[in-house]
Amino acid sequence: MSRIIGAKSVSSDSFGSISSPSSLFRMIRDGIQQKSLQFPYGFEFEVRRLCKSGELNLEGALFYFDKLIETRPIPSIDTFNHVLGSLSKLRAYSEVLSMYKKIRYEGVNSDLYTSNIVINAFCHLRKIDYGIGVLGDIMKRGLEANSVTVATLVKGLCSEGKVFDAVHLLDKMSERGLRGGSRCEASLRCSYGMIIHSLIKICSVDRAMVVYRGMTDNGVAPDVIVFGDLINGLSSSGRWHETLELFDEMAARGISPNLMIYNSLIRIYCKLSLWDEVAKMIQKMEREGLSPDLCTNNIFIDCLCKEKKVNEAIEVFESMLDQGIGPDVYLYNSLLAGLFTVKRSNDAAELFESLRQGNLRPDVVTYNTMIVGYFKNGETKKALKLLREMICEGLKPDEFTFAVLLNNLIKNGKLEEARKFFDEIIGMGLAPNVVTYNTMLHGLCKSKKLSEARELLIDMEAKGCPPDxxxxxxxxxxxxxxxxxxxxxxxxxxxxxxxxxxxxxxxxxxxxxxxxxxxxxxxxxxxxxxxxxxxx
Known part of the structure; x- marks a missing residue:
């Protein structure tokens, strides 16, 4: 029995003598009548109970669905909805759609709850167009879509990158009026939040602000998550004045900032070198029980390094380690860039080695930072050695790195070495892009090797890189x-x-x-x- 419905038995006070689905249906077959078990209502009641209890596994849900379909008179759509809902919670979305087809074939009229479950299944299967089709069916049948319908479709559209379609859908459905009782505002807030989050992800901050204003104009109160996404988007776009205005608006609504919002504000003050304001912000967040996290420290270290305050950045790094906060590769990359900026290549090499000896693995940015840093400090052999090591590690240098390498070699009068390196790039199976080719062409022309330059111009197109x-x-x-x-x-x-x-x-x-x-x-x-x- 536990194999069918899960870990627990199906028996209950009302079904004390029934210990398995087979015994239940033997009773139906044999015509056994019990006062507490009036078919099909008693059977439907038990199925609903199992669905609500969370005891049903996939096999059990399929078993009971087949028996419901066989039952006459056919059970109500509400019972089927319970089974479909259980399958949805089990993420069995294909089975939900298969059952829905059988229900329709049997002539059972689905209701709005059924349609919402089906829309959710289509969305999770990344078939949002079919979900939109179900919305059309809802309207065609004279049903009234509610806020849950819209929230489900908005989530599906956003997950498939169709955020502007989601905006259009929400606007159109809001104009028609949405019902949903006390849950309506919560569902609408969720819909607006998903759209704003998706717009911020694609750097469409202006559109996100328009959606936000529409949200408040429609009487839907934003929450801390909505404010967090908008503040992060504005601050990342350098729109610092608007960020602070929105923060004040959030405070006026009585919403306390979360750590992400504090980090966004700290980023602004760090970039403006307003270190006293940074200190005040840290004190404020600590009073509210929030402590600086890895993101906070990354912001500190990155900004300090860019201002060439590398010693202060190292102090923050060491303090962070003392607090048990583990660094990430992004933090190491910031420190390495900072050390090269102040000509501390030996310290950068030591830090790079500590990174490789630890649990973290250097990424493309790490290697590029080291290679470019070595070249800018005139340490060509170290740069080329690290480049070869990088390629052996399966990491591909970017075009910027190639361009810097070639530029530095050519600038230092090492054209033959640059040409050898260029040929080596091709020999490794890497395909230089037009920027890399142009750098080499410039070096050849500068050295008056015009015939070689013309040959390379012809050769680059033959190798699949058309000249510009x-x-x-x-x-x-x-x-x-x-x-x-x-x-x-x-x-x-x-x-x-x-x-x-x-x-x-x-x-x-x-x-x-x-x-x-x-x-x-x-x-x-x-x-x-x-x-x-x-x-x-």
Whole structure:
């Protein structure tokens, strides 16, 4: 019996003699009549009791559903709703939809509660369009969708990234008027909150504020979660004055800030270097029983490092460890960047090693920070060694790192080493992007290796990286400076065929060449095809 309904027995005071589903249905088959068990009402009552108790497992729910379908007269939709609700709690959403089809086939008229369960199933299966279809069916049948219907659909739309559709749905349904009794405002608050949270996630802060104003205009009181999302969004966007105004509005409503809100305000004061205000905020949150967490310390350390107050950042780091707060990789990355900023590469190396020896694993940002830091401090060999180690660890350097590496090598007159490194990148199976290629093209042209630059320009497209306007302008400018006009013109024609325009420097140089009779002879065919504007 426990295999069917879960850990507990089905027997109750009203069903003392029934110990299993089979015995229950033997009684039905044999026609046994008991005063306390009037079919189908007694059976329905027991099914509802089991659903409410939470005793049913998936197998039990399927078993009782099949028996309900076989029962005549057919049980009420309310009983079926209990079973569907139990399945929904078990996350058996496909089974919910399968049962719903059988109920409709048997001619049982579903009600709004049924429809809400079905919509919820479609949403969890990421089939929100079918959920919207159920809403249409609700309206077609003359039923009135309630706030739970809307909240379920809004959640489904937001989870599939269709947040603007969720805004439209909420607006339209609010205009029609929503019912839901005392739960209506709570459901609406949940709907507004999900939309605002989703809008903040995609950095649509202005739209989130419009939704917030609509929320308050419709008489729905925001809670601390809504304020937290908005304050975090505004502060992350650098809209600090609006953040503080919204915080005051929250306080006026008698809502106490949570830790996320405090962290958002602390971030603002740190970035403004208002350290006295930071201290006041910390004292205030501690009076309310809140302690700085990892996020708070990350904000402190990041801002201190950016202001080159690395010693103070290290003090915060050590204090945090003393309090039992474990650091994350983001915190290490901030400290490493700060140490390189103040030319403390040895300390950065020591910290990096402690990170690798601990439970945390350096990420792409960690390696990039170290590599770029080494290069900017002229420690090229260490940077290249770490780059190779990074790739062996299965981490891919980003384009910024490649560009910095090549730039530094070229800047220090190490073009051959840069070229060797560039070839090594390709040899490792990594695909340089157009920025990396352009950096290499610039180095070759700067060193007057124009033939190699032209070959690389052709080769990059063959390797699946089409050159852009910068690529062409770089090489064309190199040929023009080298007085190799015909070579420049060949590339210029190829560039114009791609609808790229010459940059101002190239255009100016071409104009001066065109003014000369020999130059005019060379450039005239292009002028006839593309017009003299390319030389003006």
């Amino acid at each position: 306007a910068i690529s062409f302008n770089t090489v064309i400018w190199g040929f023009l400076k080298g007085e190799k006009i015909e070579d420049a013109v060949q590339l210029l024609e190829s560039m114009l065929e791609r609808n790229f325009s010459p940059c101002e420097a190239v255009q100016s140089k071409l104009g001066r060449i065109f003014a000369d009779s020999e130059g005019r002879r060379i450039l005239q065919p292009l002028a006839d095809t593309y017009g003299k504007k390319i030389f003006e």
